[in-house]
Amino acid sequence: MNQALTFSQRTKPARHEGHLTIGCLIFPRMDQIDFTGPFEVLSRTPDATVHVMAKSLALIRDIQGLILTPEIVIADAPRLDVLVVPGGYGQRELMEDGEILSLIREQAESGRMVLSVCTGALLCGAAGILSGRMATTHWASWDLLPCYGAVPTKSRVVVDGNLVSAAGVTAGLDGALVVASLLRGDPAAEEIQLSIEYAPARFFRPDLRIRPRPR
Amino acid sequence: MNQALTFSQRTKPARHEGHLTIGCLIFPRMDQIDFTGPFEVLSRTPDATVHVMAKSLALIRDIQGLILTPEIVIADAPRLDVLVVPGGYGQRELMEDGEILSLIREQAESGRMVLSVCTGALLCGAAGILSGRMATTHWASWDLLPCYGAVPTKSRVVVDGNLVSAAGVTAGLDGALVVASLLRGDPAAEEIQLSIEYAPARFFRPDLRIRPRPR
Numbered sequence: 001m002n003q004a005l006t007f008s009q010r011t012k013p014a015r016h017e018g019h020l021t022i023g024c025l026i027f028p029r030m031d032q033i034d035f036t037g038p039f040e041v042l043s044r045t046p047d048a049t050v051h052v053m054a055k056s057l058a059l060i061r062d063i064q065g066l067i068l069t070p071e072i073v074i075a076d077a078p079r080l081d082v083l084v085v086p087g088g089y090g091q092r093e094l095m096e097d098g099e100i101l102s103l104i105r106e107q108a109e110s111g112r113m114v115l116s117v118c119t120g121a122l123l124c125g126a127a128g129i130l131s132g133r134m135a136t137t138h139w140a141s142w143d144l145l146p147c148y149g150a151v152p153t154k155s156r157v158v159v160d161g162n163l164v165s166a167a168g169v170t171a172g173l174d175g176a177l178v179v180a181s182l183l184r185g186d187p188a189a190e191e192i193q194l195s196i197e198y199a200p201a202r203f204f205r206p207d208l209r210i211r212p213r214p215r
Numbered sequence: 216m217n218q219a220l221t222f223s224q225r226t227k228p229a230r231h232e233g234h235l236t237i238g239c240l241i242f243p244r245m246d247q248i249d250f251t252g253p254f255e256v257l258s259r260t261p262d263a264t265v266h267v268m269a270k271s272l273a274l275i276r277d278i279q280g281l282i283l284t285p286e287i288v289i290a291d292a293p294r295l296d297v298l299v300v301p302g303g304y305g306q307r308e309l310m311e312d313g314e315i316l317s318l319i320r321e322q323a324e325s326g327r328m329v330l331s332v333c334t335g336a337l338l339c340g341a342a343g344i345l346s347g348r349m350a351t352t353h354w355a356s357w358d359l360l361p362c363y364g365a366v367p368t369k370s371r372v373v374v375d376g377n378l379v380s381a382a383g384v385t386a387g388l389d390g391a392l393v394v395a396s397l398l399r400g401d402p403a404a405e406e407i408q409l410s411i412e413y414a415p416a417r418f419f420r421p422d423l424r425i426r427p428r429p430r
Contacts, residue, residue: 033251033252039281040247040248040279040384040385052281065258068282071282139412168412169412196248196383196384197353198384
């Protein structure tokens, strides 16, 4: 069984005083809940603005066809305290995208926070920010983390300095709660968790070591 | 502590053979994840089409400002095997909306499935379909269920015949997994759960009996 939350030896991100500016990247053929999960949590964080960002303002369809609408292009984005990098199949098409990779690299190198969800971690890898960092991703992409110099860490959420990585898909909710707790304190995160009633049951207990049939 | 899953004495919905047609209602000032959670699960259900429905095709903003785009108006909706009724603050403005209440009532009375999420249960109540039914909703709206003749049931998901109700907000993921298991069998639900890595950790353990400060 995976761990829930793992911290590296690196210094934890400090509590943030003042307004929080958060940006969520979206892109075609992403997995929508990699974004809507963190949006749900982070938009409820006290004194925060969440920007929904993309390469252009065109409508985006996620891998299952859900329409998402960006409100700002990357080029116009303000300085972000937190950048959310989701995943899903569309991540593959961005692995050599200079604009996306620069966005991630500059965010990380400035010391500001990056939250990767699912295969968003691979975008972070392509941006070169995983080298020597503990990180997690969707179980099906687990084996790819070392390609980017990351230290694969079996945990639903991993905090390594200013890089927070969440495992697959719905783990973005957990990753965002951890970000909220780091920046605003545990009581703020607990209040969000309570308001969104995130106390999941597990009716089904699939063995996460067993892989489902290929699509 | 709430139960995870409760079944009433009423006959469970039967396994569904053939294509599944699913409709998710969306409306202004809803809570987006009441919809995007079930969408994530139901869109992955084998041989299913998910329609995103609203009163008009105008863009919708959820309570935190996320833009959602309907693709079909209620009047043009096909016969639905499953109707998803989300909640959130905007539910209050629909409690006397004839079109919405008729949609819910006709779905339920035909014996086809209704999945309510969060305060979507109150819309079901206003539509008159909760009378004598076991149901759940967001904990903050719990006390309102008896106003509609429902039997409030402390459970993350409640199945009472063709009515499946999920508790607050993120419980829609669990409710949709139960719907998938009822209609397509446990292995299908387990495969979806595995693919979306829905194995949440609980870092924070707020006491769900204590209410957070009023907004």
